[in-house]
Amino acid sequence: MPQFIVTCPPGFEYLLVDELNSLGEIEVREGLTQVFVDCDWQHMYRICLWSRLAHRVLYPIAEFEARDEDALYEAVYELPWELHFSEHQTFAVDFVSRRSTLKHQQYGALKIKDAIVDYFRENFGERPSVDTEMPDVRIHCRMNKNKAHLCIDLSGKSLHQRGYREKTGEAPIKENFAAAMLYRSGWASSLANKSWLYDPMCGSGTIAIEAVLMATDRAPGLGRNYWGFTQWKRFDEPLWQAEVDRAKERNESAKAAGVAPIFASDKDSEVIAIARNNAERAGVGEYISWEVGAFQRLSRPQVETAGYVVTNPPYGERLEQKKSAEIIYQEFGAWLKDQFIGDKALILSSDKHHGHALGIRAEKIYRLKNGPIDCELLKISVEESLFVAKRKEVSPDNYQEGLSESAKMLDNRIQKNLASLKSFLKQQNISCFRVYDADLPEYAAAIDVYEDCLHIQEYAPPADIDQHKALRRLRDIERVSSGALSVEADRIFVKTRTRQKGEQQYTRQDKLKHIKLVNEGAARFEVNLSDYLDTGLFLDHRKARQLLAKWSSTGDHLLNLFCYTASASVHAAMKGVSTTNVDLSNTYLDWGKRNFQLNGLDLTRHEFIRANCVEWLEQAVTEHAGSYQVIFIDPPTFSNSKKMEKHFDIQKEHVSLLNMAEKLLAPGGRILFSNNFKRFKMEYVPSENVSLREITRETTSRDFVRKPLHRSWVLQKQTLGKK
Structure with a gap:
């Protein structure tokens, strides 16, 4: 029986195993960001057509040691490539390496390409052409500890590319990530009950569209017009067409039986227009009820039965964005408490403080990666017994309560610095000044006062520092500086200073446009505290x-x-x-x-x-x-x-x-x-x-x-x- 490798994002492995097991007679073994599968070709085609979570389906054709470029070239050259494609076809090569002496991906791909080209030229007198976009056959090499697994990429392009997304909004999630959210929410397993689903911050509509694909039992691969196996010499077209026909029948049957209500909204009308267009391209536009408006001003869908809210709020990739994102999560939690008691929710977050801001205790937290970002999926039952009391607001009178010993040292240092500068600032009539600059190694930030505002520049922590520990320290800096300097939280602006390269030196960091006019002697200046790394002064x-x-x-x-x-x-x-x-x-x-x-x-x-x-x-x-x-x-x-x-x-x-x-x-x-x-x-x-x-x-x-x-x-x- 053939063996295949099905790749997936980190954190998806358990879900992918369950999904593949549901597709029939398939033996599955879990790996890291991949699943090893034993099945026949019929089930392989079924995986390509039906997997909502996978990235690629790979068919291994050779395995060998390759400690250097010559060994890689020779091993590839020895393979009978005419069994897979001809000199008149196109091909491309992908190369991925971990813990191996051959590390450079482009160079590794080039050596494999050279070996294949030389094989055809010397054995058939002609060479195939390279097409990196849509080749007839795509070769995929995975190196691990100097062992190469050479495969035919049967998917051609990543399976998350369903073919319906022409445009996206800001910070979109991939289609397979949206599918994972729907699985983890529990909504996908309640489809028999026709439970409704609502995404109130839908962006380009990916979650809602993937939900309709599930609700209509539509194979996600039906919308794709390119595969990595259709021009491969071992392609079994009748077997593939039988799977496609069976998938179309299931889709028509599900639509005839009725589809669960799907709702989606966003505050941006232009983004909703993009989402509508994507849904039309996917052939599911008629099944989604769209609305324009910020979630705070919208109401729960008028459905008597309980349902699911699944959404990806704007959580912010940079630390300076996380404060405004936390406010959104706080308002979202209040909205759920007000209108959705008895319903369930699944919310994507990149920061555990967002979960705290929701004010509802999560019944389950799933950790995974959205691209390079560590994220959490917060699975929530909106029940009053799980509501968490709002945390006490920090003020100059109470900010010292519960401070850690290190945070107390930070407070003492800021107070000491401010006292030593007081007479100088008064004599020179200075209202914009630096009060702290990484005086304590564990609090590596610069704190500048701009009259009634604070501008905090965190020096990016080393890669080996735990992200959550770094964020806790930044929170300490915000809390202590707010209290010690009597500045309200909404007038504190936090940025992360890293070494800038090229256009990054001049790039806008945000779009909040918090412009302030400040005095320096007899002069007045415009400073922008929110949008650029430097303020303008x-x-x-x-x-x-x-x-x-x-x-x-x-x-x-x-x-x-x-x-x-x-x-x-x-x-x-x-x-x-x-x-x-x-x-x-x-x-x-x-x-x-x-x-x-x-x-x-x-x-x-x-x-x-x-x-x-x-x-x-x-x-x-x-x-x-x-x-x-x-x-x-x-x-x-x-x-x-x-x-x-x-x-x-x-x-x-x-x-x-x-x-x-x-x-x-x-x-x-x-x-x-x-x-x-x-x-x-x-x-x-x-x-x-x-x-x-x-x-x-x-x-x-x-x-x-x-x-x-x-x-x-x-x-x-x-x-x-x-x-």
Whole structure:
């Protein structure tokens, strides 16, 4: 009897075993993200057609040791490939490796491809072509501990691709994941009772569509137009067609017997339109009742019998999104308590705090992965006996209750830091400042005060730190800082700071648009506390901005390279200085213009230039030599933005950058050069008439003395006639 491998996502193995056992005479052995199956070809076709959970069905054709590329090539070359396809057909190769010396997936696939091509060329005089999208035959190699399992991929493409999803909403779940949710909810096993099902945050409609496929006993593979076996030489078309015909008969019979009521809603009308279109493509649109509206304003379906609510709320992948997501779960739990007593629910969550926020004790929790994200399925009976009392709101009066010893240490440190800064902040009239910066290793975050708001940047924890432990520490930071600094929870904004690459340096992190106007001396600035990793105002440059304004006089011209939101230029412009602001980002340049307008500055006296600063300098040295009395240069440490032809590295580029910039200085003019590369080494040697001095201490404010973020230097050109 043939043997097959059926792959699945992690956490699906038990469900897949049960599903395959329900399909007939099949022997099943569970593995990790795969199930080993012994069955005949009729049942193999049935698995491909009917499995709602599987990813791929693989037919092993060879097994061998392959410790290096030569061994892999030779073993593949020795196989009789003409038994599977001809030189006139197309093929593709997938390669997956675990705990083996051959690790590179693309290279492994290339060696297998080369061996197959060489086999056909040398034995038949021609070679087959490669088609990575829809090949006639797809070869799949799975390496584990240097042992290769070479298979024919009978599914062709992952079985979760049913063929009905033309578009999706934000953060969609895959079709097989939706099916797993329906199985785990218990609804699928109650189909005989025609129990209703409702997804109140349906997105692109995947859960509702999969529910109708189950309710109408429709094989999920009936909608697919491509398989990996139909062009394979061993394909048994009559056997396959018999399974297809039998599946169509079952579908028609189930529809004739009546279908359970399915309901779906979403607050976004455009998303509902996508869901409707997907349902029509799946041929099930007539069985779903759609509604547009936020769940908080909608009512339970008007059905007398008990039913099921199955949904995937927006749980947030980044830690800074989890707070707003927790509010949604809290409101969703209140909605269930109000309208769905006696019904059941299954809710997807990526954070155990979401389960707490629901306020209903789960009768079962299933752990699995949604792509790379660890998730939980919370199975709930909406019964008053399972309702959990709402947790006490945290306030400045009670936030210390129940704190762990480490959280108490955090509280003490924040209180101590705030007390030491109090007189300084009052004397300098500073309302935006840093109060804590990873002073305690277990609480690795920076806490900045923006008047009546807090901006918390968590430094991403190491990969070996337990995710739940990291989240508990972040919760401690939020709770303690809220209480110690008397800031309400809805005015606390949390982000995770990791090393940024390429376009990530400029990418929007969220879309909440929490814009706030803050004061710095006589100037006002727009800060965005929610949407970007940085707020638009670097607090550690406060003294640098003051110094630039001090150096500026009416009639001077200031050049601000890598200007960001041009906050430094604002201070100088308020002294009557004309400014030229250069940055590669239109977003930041527009932001800078708004900062100028906030302070009543005439934009016609100031330039905002979108350009690569290095390229702009190369041209400016001939066009604007000696034109600027003050130049501010605060470049990124590294950038490989797609908008740049080559990457920028401050250590490599600073010498040429400063050599060009000094040519733009007017006699007596000064350059303030700053960067935050911790291992930076100044290698620039100034010209004979230019002096160079490090002034990091002069530009480091008291709230950053504990952990200075930047180093800075002043370059000054001698006045004409002086030496």
